[in-house]
Amino acid sequence: MNAAVDIAIAGTGHTALTAALALARALPQRRIALLGGADAAASADPRVTALAAGSREIFTQLGIWPALAAVAAPILDIRIDEHGAPARASLGPVAAADAFGHVIENPVFAAALATAVAALPNVERLPAVTGTPRPAADHCALPVGEGSVAARLLIVADGTDSPLRTALGIEVEARDYGTTALLATLELDAPHGGLACEHFTPSGPLALLPLPARDGRERMALVWVLPPPRAAELAAASPQRRLTELRAALPPGAAPVSAMGDPALVPLRRIRACESVRSRLVLAGNAAHSLHPVAGQGFNLSVRDLAALAQTLREHAAVGGDPGDLRVLADYARRRERDQQRTLMFSEALPALFARRELPLRLGRQLGLLALDRLPPLRRAVANFGAGLSLPAARVVDADARL
Ligand SMILES: Cc1cc2nc3c(=O)[nH]c(=O)nc-3n(C[C@H](O)[C@H](O)[C@H](O)COP(=O)(O)OP(=O)(O)OC[C@H]3O[C@@H](n4cnc5c(N)ncnc54)[C@H](O)[C@@H]3O)c2cc1C
Incomplete structure:
Protein backbone atom coordinates (compact mmCIF):
# COMPACT_ATOMS: atom_id res chain seq x y z
CA MET A 1 0.00 0.00 0.00
CA LEU A 76 -18.14 18.80 42.46
CA ASP A 77 -15.69 19.10 45.35
CA ILE A 78 -11.99 18.42 45.86
CA ARG A 79 -10.67 17.74 49.34
CA ILE A 80 -6.95 17.84 50.05
CA ASP A 81 -5.41 16.66 53.30
CA GLU A 82 -2.46 14.92 54.85
CA HIS A 83 -2.56 11.61 56.72
CA GLY A 84 -2.57 12.10 60.49
CA ALA A 85 -2.64 15.93 60.36
CA PRO A 86 -5.65 18.11 61.22
CA ALA A 87 -5.72 20.75 58.45
CA ARG A 88 -7.56 20.11 55.23
CA ALA A 89 -8.68 22.22 52.29
CA SER A 90 -11.87 21.98 50.32
CA LEU A 91 -12.07 23.64 46.89
CA GLY A 92 -15.87 23.29 46.58
CA PRO A 93 -18.63 22.37 46.56
CA VAL A 94 -19.75 23.75 43.21
CA ALA A 95 -22.87 23.25 41.09
CA ALA A 96 -22.80 20.62 38.30
CA ALA A 97 -22.46 23.35 35.65
CA ASP A 98 -19.23 24.53 37.29
CA ALA A 99 -17.73 21.07 37.87
CA PHE A 100 -13.94 21.05 38.40
CA ASP A 176 12.04 7.00 37.77
CA TYR A 177 9.95 8.13 40.76
CA GLY A 178 10.63 4.82 42.52
CA THR A 179 6.91 4.47 43.25
CA THR A 180 4.05 2.44 41.82
CA ALA A 181 0.41 3.43 41.40
CA LEU A 182 -2.06 0.80 42.55
CA LEU A 183 -5.28 1.30 40.59
CA ALA A 184 -8.65 -0.21 41.40
CA THR A 185 -12.36 0.45 41.15
CA LEU A 186 -14.12 0.73 44.50
CA GLU A 187 -17.75 0.07 45.32
CA LEU A 188 -19.27 2.25 47.99
CA ASP A 189 -21.87 1.92 50.72
CA ALA A 190 -22.98 5.54 50.26
CA PRO A 191 -23.11 8.10 47.42
CA HIS A 192 -19.81 9.89 46.70
CA GLY A 193 -21.62 13.14 45.94
CA GLY A 194 -19.03 14.09 43.32
CA LEU A 195 -16.26 14.37 45.92
CA ALA A 196 -12.65 13.80 44.82
CA CYS A 197 -10.00 13.33 47.53
CA GLU A 198 -6.27 13.92 47.36
CA HIS A 199 -4.89 12.38 50.54
CA PHE A 200 -1.15 12.69 51.06
CA THR A 201 0.40 9.82 53.05
CA PRO A 202 4.08 9.36 54.00
CA SER A 203 4.47 6.78 51.20
CA GLY A 204 2.71 8.84 48.52
CA PRO A 205 -0.65 10.36 47.56
CA LEU A 206 -3.89 8.39 47.60
CA ALA A 207 -6.51 9.79 45.24
CA LEU A 208 -10.20 8.92 45.07
CA LEU A 209 -12.16 10.00 42.03
CA PRO A 210 -15.93 9.76 41.53
CA LEU A 211 -17.17 7.40 38.80
CA PRO A 212 -20.64 7.03 37.30
CA ALA A 213 -22.77 4.44 39.14
CA ARG A 214 -22.99 1.03 37.42
CA ASP A 215 -25.83 -1.50 37.93
CA GLY A 216 -27.12 0.74 40.69
CA ARG A 217 -23.78 0.63 42.54
CA GLU A 218 -21.90 3.77 43.58
CA ARG A 219 -18.27 3.64 42.48
CA MET A 220 -14.99 5.50 42.81
CA ALA A 221 -11.57 5.06 41.21
CA LEU A 222 -8.56 4.59 43.46
CA VAL A 223 -5.05 5.77 42.52
CA TRP A 224 -2.79 4.84 45.44
CA VAL A 225 0.89 5.69 45.09
CA LEU A 226 3.10 3.30 47.08
CA PRO A 227 6.66 2.03 47.30
CA PRO A 228 6.87 -0.83 44.75
CA PRO A 229 7.30 -3.67 47.34
CA ARG A 230 4.26 -2.46 49.28
CA ALA A 231 2.17 -2.18 46.08
CA ALA A 232 3.20 -5.72 45.07
CA GLU A 233 2.40 -7.04 48.56
CA LEU A 234 -1.08 -5.49 48.46
CA ALA A 235 -1.73 -6.74 44.94
CA ALA A 236 -0.85 -10.28 46.05
CA ALA A 237 -2.88 -10.09 49.29
CA SER A 238 -6.34 -11.61 49.71
CA PRO A 239 -9.23 -9.31 48.68
CA GLN A 240 -10.34 -9.09 52.32
CA ARG A 241 -6.91 -8.05 53.59
CA ARG A 242 -6.51 -5.54 50.76
CA LEU A 243 -9.83 -3.99 51.65
CA THR A 244 -8.92 -3.79 55.34
CA GLU A 245 -5.62 -2.07 54.54
CA LEU A 246 -7.29 0.35 52.16
CA ARG A 247 -9.93 1.27 54.73
CA ALA A 248 -7.15 2.11 57.22
CA ALA A 249 -5.51 4.42 54.66
CA LEU A 250 -8.64 6.31 53.53
CA PRO A 251 -9.00 10.01 54.34
CA PRO A 252 -11.57 11.12 56.91
CA GLY A 253 -14.91 11.90 55.28
CA ALA A 254 -14.42 9.52 52.32
CA ALA A 255 -17.47 7.42 51.48
CA PRO A 256 -17.33 3.94 53.08
CA VAL A 257 -15.92 1.30 50.70
CA SER A 258 -17.78 -2.03 50.44
CA ALA A 259 -15.64 -3.75 47.80
CA MET A 260 -12.41 -3.27 45.86
CA GLY A 261 -11.95 -4.57 42.31
CA ASP A 262 -8.83 -6.37 41.09
CA PRO A 263 -5.85 -4.02 41.38
CA ALA A 264 -3.51 -3.03 38.53
CA LEU A 265 0.01 -1.73 39.13
CA VAL A 266 1.60 1.07 37.10
CA PRO A 267 5.25 2.05 37.81
CA LEU A 268 5.58 5.84 37.77
C1 LIG B 1 -2.28 6.10 37.05
C2 LIG B 1 -2.48 7.19 36.04
C3 LIG B 1 -3.55 8.04 36.18
C4 LIG B 1 -3.71 9.11 35.28
N1 LIG B 1 -4.75 9.98 35.46
C5 LIG B 1 -4.86 11.04 34.65
C6 LIG B 1 -5.90 12.00 34.84
O1 LIG B 1 -6.72 11.86 35.73
N2 LIG B 1 -5.95 13.07 34.00
C7 LIG B 1 -5.04 13.25 33.01
O2 LIG B 1 -5.11 14.26 32.30
N3 LIG B 1 -4.07 12.34 32.78
C8 LIG B 1 -3.95 11.26 33.59
N4 LIG B 1 -2.97 10.35 33.36
C9 LIG B 1 -2.11 10.49 32.18
C10 LIG B 1 -2.80 9.88 30.97
O3 LIG B 1 -3.15 8.55 31.23
C11 LIG B 1 -1.88 9.95 29.76
O4 LIG B 1 -1.50 11.30 29.60
C12 LIG B 1 -2.56 9.52 28.50
O5 LIG B 1 -3.03 8.21 28.62
C13 LIG B 1 -1.55 9.58 27.35
O6 LIG B 1 -2.11 9.02 26.22
P1 LIG B 1 -1.20 8.72 24.96
O7 LIG B 1 -2.17 8.35 23.89
O8 LIG B 1 -0.26 9.81 24.73
O9 LIG B 1 -0.31 7.49 25.39
P2 LIG B 1 -0.72 5.97 25.62
O10 LIG B 1 -1.96 5.90 26.44
O11 LIG B 1 0.48 5.28 26.16
O12 LIG B 1 -1.06 5.42 24.17
C14 LIG B 1 -0.10 5.25 23.14
C15 LIG B 1 -0.52 4.06 22.33
O13 LIG B 1 0.23 3.99 21.11
C16 LIG B 1 0.51 2.62 20.87
N5 LIG B 1 1.69 2.43 19.98
C17 LIG B 1 2.94 2.07 20.29
N6 LIG B 1 3.70 2.02 19.15
C18 LIG B 1 2.91 2.36 18.12
C19 LIG B 1 3.10 2.49 16.71
N7 LIG B 1 4.30 2.29 16.10
N8 LIG B 1 2.06 2.85 15.96
C20 LIG B 1 0.85 3.10 16.53
N9 LIG B 1 0.61 2.99 17.86
C21 LIG B 1 1.62 2.62 18.64
C22 LIG B 1 0.75 2.04 22.24
O14 LIG B 1 0.53 0.64 22.24
C23 LIG B 1 -0.30 2.76 23.07
O15 LIG B 1 -1.52 2.05 23.11
C24 LIG B 1 -2.79 9.28 34.24
C25 LIG B 1 -1.71 8.40 34.07
C26 LIG B 1 -1.56 7.36 34.97
C27 LIG B 1 -0.39 6.43 34.80
Missing part, protein backbone atom coordinates in the same frame (compact mmCIF):
# COMPACT_ATOMS: atom_id res chain seq x y z
CA ASN A 2 1.28 3.46 -0.91
CA ALA A 3 -0.51 6.63 0.11
CA ALA A 4 0.11 10.38 0.34
CA VAL A 5 -1.61 12.37 3.06
CA ASP A 6 -1.27 15.83 4.57
CA ILE A 7 -0.98 14.70 8.20
CA ALA A 8 -0.19 11.23 9.56
CA ILE A 9 -0.77 10.48 13.25
CA ALA A 10 1.07 7.44 14.63
CA GLY A 11 -0.59 6.03 17.74
CA THR A 12 -3.67 4.28 19.04
CA GLY A 13 -4.27 5.99 22.41
CA HIS A 14 -6.28 9.00 23.54
CA THR A 15 -3.71 11.46 22.23
CA ALA A 16 -3.76 10.02 18.70
CA LEU A 17 -7.56 9.93 18.61
CA THR A 18 -7.88 13.46 20.01
CA ALA A 19 -5.26 14.70 17.53
CA ALA A 20 -7.28 13.21 14.66
CA LEU A 21 -10.43 14.86 15.95
CA ALA A 22 -8.86 18.29 16.52
CA LEU A 23 -6.93 18.42 13.25
CA ALA A 24 -9.81 17.13 11.16
CA ARG A 25 -12.06 19.83 12.62
CA ALA A 26 -9.47 22.59 12.25
CA LEU A 27 -8.38 21.57 8.73
CA PRO A 28 -11.42 20.06 6.99
CA GLN A 29 -9.67 20.24 3.58
CA ARG A 30 -6.64 18.22 4.69
CA ARG A 31 -6.32 14.46 4.33
CA ILE A 32 -5.42 12.90 7.67
CA ALA A 33 -4.35 9.31 8.36
CA LEU A 34 -4.40 7.60 11.74
CA LEU A 35 -1.67 4.95 11.64
CA GLY A 36 -2.02 2.14 14.13
CA GLY A 37 -5.28 0.32 13.61
CA ALA A 38 -7.50 -0.47 16.57
CA ASP A 39 -5.81 -0.75 19.97
CA ALA A 40 -6.61 -4.21 21.31
CA ALA A 41 -5.24 -3.23 24.75
CA ALA A 42 -7.53 -0.18 25.07
CA SER A 43 -10.44 -2.20 26.49
CA ALA A 44 -8.16 -3.45 29.31
CA ASP A 45 -6.66 -0.05 30.24
CA PRO A 46 -7.18 0.15 34.05
CA ARG A 47 -6.68 3.93 34.21
CA VAL A 48 -9.33 6.59 34.50
CA THR A 49 -8.95 10.14 33.24
CA ALA A 50 -10.10 13.20 35.15
CA LEU A 51 -10.84 15.62 32.33
CA ALA A 52 -10.34 19.13 33.68
CA ALA A 53 -12.71 21.99 32.91
CA GLY A 54 -10.18 23.33 30.35
CA SER A 55 -10.37 20.05 28.42
CA ARG A 56 -14.15 20.18 28.60
CA GLU A 57 -14.01 23.52 26.79
CA ILE A 58 -11.84 22.04 24.04
CA PHE A 59 -13.95 18.87 23.64
CA THR A 60 -16.99 21.17 23.42
CA GLN A 61 -15.32 22.93 20.48
CA LEU A 62 -14.72 19.49 18.96
CA GLY A 63 -18.43 18.67 19.25
CA ILE A 64 -17.92 15.56 21.36
CA TRP A 65 -18.50 16.91 24.88
CA PRO A 66 -22.18 15.80 25.24
CA ALA A 67 -21.16 12.20 24.38
CA LEU A 68 -18.34 12.30 26.97
CA ALA A 69 -20.40 13.99 29.69
CA ALA A 70 -23.02 11.25 29.33
CA VAL A 71 -20.52 8.58 30.45
CA ALA A 72 -18.48 10.61 32.98
CA ALA A 73 -18.96 11.62 36.63
CA PRO A 74 -18.61 15.32 37.51
CA ILE A 75 -16.18 16.41 40.25
CA GLY A 101 -13.70 18.18 35.95
CA HIS A 102 -15.26 14.93 34.82
CA VAL A 103 -13.94 11.43 35.44
CA ILE A 104 -14.20 8.83 32.71
CA GLU A 105 -12.90 5.27 32.52
CA ASN A 106 -10.23 4.96 29.83
CA PRO A 107 -11.87 2.15 27.78
CA VAL A 108 -15.15 4.10 27.73
CA PHE A 109 -13.27 7.25 26.74
CA ALA A 110 -11.38 5.48 23.94
CA ALA A 111 -14.62 4.05 22.56
CA ALA A 112 -16.29 7.51 22.52
CA LEU A 113 -13.28 9.07 20.79
CA ALA A 114 -13.09 6.25 18.23
CA THR A 115 -16.79 6.66 17.39
CA ALA A 116 -16.30 10.39 16.83
CA VAL A 117 -13.21 9.81 14.66
CA ALA A 118 -15.04 7.20 12.55
CA ALA A 119 -17.58 9.86 11.59
CA LEU A 120 -14.94 12.27 10.19
CA PRO A 121 -14.87 12.30 6.38
CA ASN A 122 -11.22 13.45 6.13
CA VAL A 123 -9.67 10.84 8.47
CA GLU A 124 -8.72 7.36 7.33
CA ARG A 125 -7.33 4.52 9.41
CA LEU A 126 -4.19 2.80 8.11
CA PRO A 127 -1.88 0.15 9.60
CA ALA A 128 0.93 1.06 12.02
CA VAL A 129 4.33 2.39 10.95
CA THR A 130 6.72 -0.58 10.83
CA GLY A 131 10.12 1.09 10.44
CA THR A 132 11.99 4.33 10.95
CA PRO A 133 10.27 7.48 9.60
CA ARG A 134 12.48 9.32 7.09
CA PRO A 135 11.87 13.07 7.09
CA ALA A 136 12.71 14.72 3.73
CA ALA A 137 12.44 18.26 2.41
CA ASP A 138 8.72 18.26 1.61
CA HIS A 139 7.38 15.10 3.29
CA CYS A 140 8.10 12.38 5.82
CA ALA A 141 8.27 8.84 4.41
CA LEU A 142 6.71 6.22 6.69
CA PRO A 143 7.28 2.51 6.08
CA VAL A 144 3.96 0.70 6.53
CA GLY A 145 4.12 -3.06 5.90
CA GLU A 146 5.26 -3.65 2.30
CA GLY A 147 4.45 -0.07 1.25
CA SER A 148 4.80 3.44 2.57
CA VAL A 149 2.87 6.55 3.48
CA ALA A 150 4.18 10.00 2.57
CA ALA A 151 2.96 12.70 4.96
CA ARG A 152 3.70 16.41 4.99
CA LEU A 153 3.56 16.22 8.78
CA LEU A 154 3.96 13.25 11.13
CA ILE A 155 2.54 13.43 14.66
CA VAL A 156 4.16 10.85 16.91
CA ALA A 157 1.68 9.82 19.63
CA ASP A 158 2.80 6.28 20.47
CA GLY A 159 3.11 6.59 24.25
CA THR A 160 5.74 6.94 26.99
CA ASP A 161 8.12 4.35 25.51
CA SER A 162 7.48 5.73 21.98
CA PRO A 163 9.22 3.30 19.60
CA LEU A 164 9.11 5.98 16.88
CA ARG A 165 10.76 8.60 19.10
CA THR A 166 13.55 6.10 19.77
CA ALA A 167 13.84 5.20 16.08
CA LEU A 168 14.17 8.91 15.27
CA GLY A 169 16.98 9.26 17.81
CA ILE A 170 15.18 11.83 19.96
CA GLU A 171 16.62 11.84 23.47
CA VAL A 172 14.51 12.07 26.63
CA GLU A 173 15.04 13.35 30.15
CA ALA A 174 13.72 10.51 32.27
CA ARG A 175 13.21 10.11 35.98
CA ARG A 269 8.14 7.64 35.63
CA ARG A 270 8.53 11.09 34.23
CA ILE A 271 9.65 11.46 30.64
CA ARG A 272 10.26 14.64 28.71
CA ALA A 273 11.46 14.54 25.15
CA CYS A 274 14.42 16.86 24.53
CA GLU A 275 12.85 17.95 21.21
CA SER A 276 9.10 18.30 20.68
CA VAL A 277 9.25 19.42 17.03
CA ARG A 278 11.51 18.91 14.05
CA SER A 279 10.94 19.66 10.41
CA ARG A 280 7.92 17.45 9.36
CA LEU A 281 7.55 16.13 12.91
CA VAL A 282 5.70 16.80 16.19
CA LEU A 283 5.76 14.66 19.35
CA ALA A 284 2.47 14.60 21.25
CA GLY A 285 0.98 13.14 24.44
CA ASN A 286 3.04 10.74 26.54
CA ALA A 287 5.61 10.49 23.73
CA ALA A 288 6.41 14.17 24.39
CA HIS A 289 5.86 14.32 28.16
CA SER A 290 4.70 11.72 30.64
CA LEU A 291 3.88 13.18 34.07
CA HIS A 292 3.33 12.03 37.64
CA PRO A 293 -0.42 11.32 37.86
CA VAL A 294 -0.87 13.05 41.24
CA ALA A 295 -2.59 16.14 39.91
CA GLY A 296 -4.33 14.46 36.92
CA GLN A 297 -2.57 16.79 34.48
CA GLY A 298 -0.97 14.49 31.86
CA PHE A 299 -3.71 14.06 29.33
CA ASN A 300 -5.21 17.48 30.04
CA LEU A 301 -1.89 19.06 29.10
CA SER A 302 -1.85 17.00 25.90
CA VAL A 303 -5.36 18.19 25.02
CA ARG A 304 -4.23 21.81 25.37
CA ASP A 305 -1.16 21.01 23.24
CA LEU A 306 -3.31 19.47 20.51
CA ALA A 307 -5.79 22.35 20.52
CA ALA A 308 -2.90 24.80 20.15
CA LEU A 309 -1.38 22.68 17.36
CA ALA A 310 -4.72 22.65 15.54
CA GLN A 311 -5.07 26.43 15.92
CA THR A 312 -1.50 27.06 14.78
CA LEU A 313 -1.86 24.85 11.68
CA ARG A 314 -5.25 26.40 10.88
CA GLU A 315 -3.84 29.94 11.08
CA HIS A 316 -0.81 29.11 8.93
CA ALA A 317 -2.96 27.16 6.43
CA ALA A 318 -5.09 30.30 5.96
CA VAL A 319 -2.01 32.07 4.53
CA GLY A 320 -0.77 29.07 2.54
CA GLY A 321 1.55 27.61 5.20
CA ASP A 322 2.86 24.06 4.92
CA PRO A 323 1.87 22.00 8.05
CA GLY A 324 5.30 20.34 8.24
CA ASP A 325 7.36 23.52 7.83
CA LEU A 326 9.70 23.92 10.80
CA ARG A 327 8.78 27.61 11.13
CA VAL A 328 5.12 26.66 11.61
CA LEU A 329 5.99 23.90 14.09
CA ALA A 330 8.41 26.15 16.01
CA ASP A 331 5.57 28.67 16.34
CA TYR A 332 3.43 25.91 17.88
CA ALA A 333 6.25 24.88 20.26
CA ARG A 334 6.70 28.49 21.38
CA ARG A 335 3.00 28.87 22.14
CA ARG A 336 3.10 25.77 24.37
CA GLU A 337 6.36 26.36 26.23
CA ARG A 338 4.99 28.21 29.26
CA ASP A 339 2.04 25.92 29.99
CA GLN A 340 4.14 22.78 29.55
CA GLN A 341 6.88 24.10 31.83
CA ARG A 342 4.45 25.12 34.59
CA THR A 343 2.41 21.92 34.44
CA LEU A 344 5.50 19.71 34.51
CA MET A 345 6.90 21.63 37.48
CA PHE A 346 3.59 21.49 39.37
CA SER A 347 3.14 17.73 38.82
CA GLU A 348 6.70 17.17 39.96
CA ALA A 349 6.72 19.52 42.96
CA LEU A 350 3.45 18.45 44.59
CA PRO A 351 4.37 14.85 45.51
CA ALA A 352 7.93 15.94 46.36
CA LEU A 353 6.65 18.62 48.76
CA PHE A 354 4.33 16.23 50.59
CA ALA A 355 7.02 13.53 50.80
CA ARG A 356 9.26 15.70 53.01
CA ARG A 357 9.04 14.86 56.73
CA GLU A 358 10.94 17.79 58.29
CA LEU A 359 8.89 19.58 60.96
CA PRO A 360 9.06 23.11 59.45
CA LEU A 361 7.84 21.77 56.12
CA ARG A 362 5.03 19.81 57.75
CA LEU A 363 3.91 22.95 59.58
CA GLY A 364 4.19 24.98 56.38
CA ARG A 365 1.99 22.45 54.55
CA GLN A 366 -0.63 22.64 57.28
CA LEU A 367 -0.65 26.44 57.08
CA GLY A 368 -0.85 26.21 53.30
CA LEU A 369 -3.87 23.90 53.47
CA LEU A 370 -5.57 26.20 55.99
CA ALA A 371 -4.94 29.22 53.75
CA LEU A 372 -6.29 27.31 50.76
CA ASP A 373 -9.41 26.40 52.69
CA ARG A 374 -10.05 29.89 54.06
CA LEU A 375 -9.00 32.25 51.24
CA PRO A 376 -11.42 32.23 48.29
CA PRO A 377 -9.02 34.04 45.85
CA LEU A 378 -6.29 31.45 46.55
CA ARG A 379 -8.84 28.66 46.20
CA ARG A 380 -10.00 30.05 42.86
CA ALA A 381 -6.43 30.46 41.60
CA VAL A 382 -5.51 26.87 42.53
CA ALA A 383 -8.76 25.48 41.08
CA ASN A 384 -8.26 27.42 37.83
CA PHE A 385 -4.69 26.25 37.50
CA GLY A 386 -5.65 22.61 38.14
CA ALA A 387 -8.48 22.92 35.64
CA GLY A 388 -6.17 24.31 32.97
CA LEU A 389 -8.11 27.58 32.90
CA SER A 390 -5.37 29.98 33.97
CA LEU A 391 -4.34 30.55 30.34
CA PRO A 392 -6.78 31.21 27.48
CA ALA A 393 -7.85 28.06 25.60
CA ALA A 394 -6.79 27.68 21.96
CA ARG A 395 -9.44 27.96 19.26
CA VAL A 396 -9.45 24.74 17.28
CA VAL A 397 -12.17 26.04 15.01
CA ASP A 398 -13.19 29.63 14.24
CA ALA A 399 -15.17 31.14 17.13
CA ASP A 400 -18.26 31.40 14.90
CA ALA A 401 -17.85 27.98 13.24
CA ARG A 402 -20.76 25.63 13.84
CA LEU A 403 -20.21 21.91 14.34
